[in-house]
Amino acid sequence: MLVKTRGIVLGFIKYKETSIIVNIYTEALGLKSYLVNGVRDKKGKGAFFQTLTILDLVVYDHAGKGLNRISEYRVYKAYRTASFELKKIAVLLFLSELFIKTLKEEHADEELFSFLVKRLLLFDELTEEYEDFHLLFLLEYAVYLGVHPSSAEDISKDFGRLLDKDVEVLLDELLHNHKDLVLFSLKISSSLRRRTLEVLIDYYQIHFPSMGRIQSLAILKDVFS
Numbered sequence: 001m002l003v004k005t006r007g008i009v010l011g012f013i014k015y016k017e018t019s020i021i022v023n024i025y026t027e028a029l030g031l032k033s034y035l036v037n038g039v040r041d042k043k044g045k046g047a048f049f050q051t052l053t054i055l056d057l058v059v060y061d062h063a064g065k066g067l068n069r070i071s072e073y074r075v076y077k078a079y080r081t082a083s084f085e086l087k088k089i090a091v092l093l094f095l096s097e098l099f100i101k102t103l104k105e106e107h108a109d110e111e112l113f114s115f116l117v118k119r120l121l122l123f124d125e126l127t128e129e130y131e132d133f134h135l136l137f138l139l140e141y142a143v144y145l146g147v148h149p150s151s152a153e154d155i156s157k158d159f160g161r162l163l164d165k166d167v168e169v170l171l172d173e174l175l176h177n178h179k180d181l182v183l184f185s186l187k188i189s190s191s192l193r194r195r196t197l198e199v200l201i202d203y204y205q206i207h208f209p210s211m212g213r214i215q216s217l218a219i220l221k222d223v224f225s
Helices: 045-049 086-102 110-125 133-145 152-159 165-180 190-207 217-223
Strands: 002-015 019-026 030-036 054-060 067-075
Touching: 002 030, 002 045, 002 086, 002 110, 019 045, 019 054, 019 110, 045 067, 054 110, 086 110, 086 133, 086 217, 110 133, 133 165, 133 190, 152 165, 152 190, 165 190, 190 217
Parallel strands: 030 067
Antiparallel strands: 002 019, 002 054, 019 030, 054 067
């Protein structure tokens, strides 16, 4: 059966000489893996499957078959800045790793998919004051995953320990007022940004025990330090 859908590329591994196996979070089918032949050649088709590229797809979907194929693909909307600026690349790498570790369901969630696409395209459009985008994204994303805390106290209880006071104050402010924020710059120090990020990652790891270490976290901390 052929299915028309949008999809967000999460990552791929090389397969044989010119092919790849690509993981894509699709709007119509959820998380899927596809075998794509002949994209690692001189024609440069591999560019379609770079990190978090949003694609328009026509895919084969056979029930019970773990690895299907893609019939047609094209870029839904090309990034203007996110694939070229160092800081934005670091954020995309972080988000892609986060998605790989938390998006596990093979069923459609159109509301979540729409949120991800809107946030990725918004991030691409931002030209300044986006250094705290990832902090705010983690809180928003948690809503769709069903693990959103209502207060810093909730996070502290999950940890079984107190948070640094300045981190606690910032988290409470964000949890209560983040919908009113227009820009993604909180005007905070790099130290507070780093410690808040560490708390949020620890919080995710509590709720997703198999998540493990986020390899791209060190890069993210470094470029926004």
